[in-house]
């Protein structure tokens with residue numbers, strides 16, 4: 001098996017005449033944490049959505065966990081099974097309990113029986129500190145708890161890579177830390193992660209590699225301490241001056 005879990009080459013995406021991704025090359029190796037930073041509108045979410053083919057690229061290739069996502073003949077459902085995704089807005093099923101949120105896809109997609117699915121669900125709820133909320137409904141949870149439940153739900157599917165799109169941006173400030181702690185712990189356990197974030201401290205401490213995107217291109221990439229601490233490009237510097 002290849003050590004490269006995500007490989008994006010020459011990726012282009014336009015919405016009508018608006019060119020959003022103008023030739024992106026990037027990769028994530030097994031066990032690596034790659035953070036993408038950059039101003040609003042620079043194409044970060046579109047890039048993540050192209051990785052699991054929620055958006056169809058206009059050009060270029062995306063390979064994830066050995067599946068060429070951009071191959072028209074790819075078994076996309078199978079390919080997506082290896083990809084866990086956590087969005088900015090908590091996307092739990094509101095009419096299901098937390099436990100059911102974690103078991104439904106395991107049972108439907110992975111064909112696990114109820115006992116096994118619940119066992120794996122509880123293991124992952126424990127991991128994110130929510131075991132005692134298994135029987136609660138999503139609306140009874142704080143935003144931070146909902147986001148941790150969403151992470152646990154993705155983990156229950158045994159993903160090869162986790163994609164996070166600003167997972168803490170919609171949270172009240174006092175709830176951000178718990179979610180970042182869970183993500184930090186995942187990183188330490190060796191999870192392969194591609195994270196769009198505005199949390200510069202998190203990126204600096206946890207990321208193996210940081211990409212700065214602006215205007216649909218990767219302007220700068222390198223080790224976290226270099227890109228955030230000693231940016232080479234003026235665009236990176238002015239972005240960091242605004243957010244730090």
Ligand code: ADP
Pocket residue numbers: 015018020038039040041042043044045046047
């Ligand atoms: P970021 O996540 O970096 O803020 P996005 O990838 O969300 O940036 O958006 C990049 C640009 O693409 C923005 O100008 C946005 O308005 C535009 N865009 C994103 N999705 C769509 C869409 N489905 N249709 C039209 N324009 C879109």
Ligand code: MG
Pocket residue numbers: 044045046165166
């Ligand atoms: Mg975005």
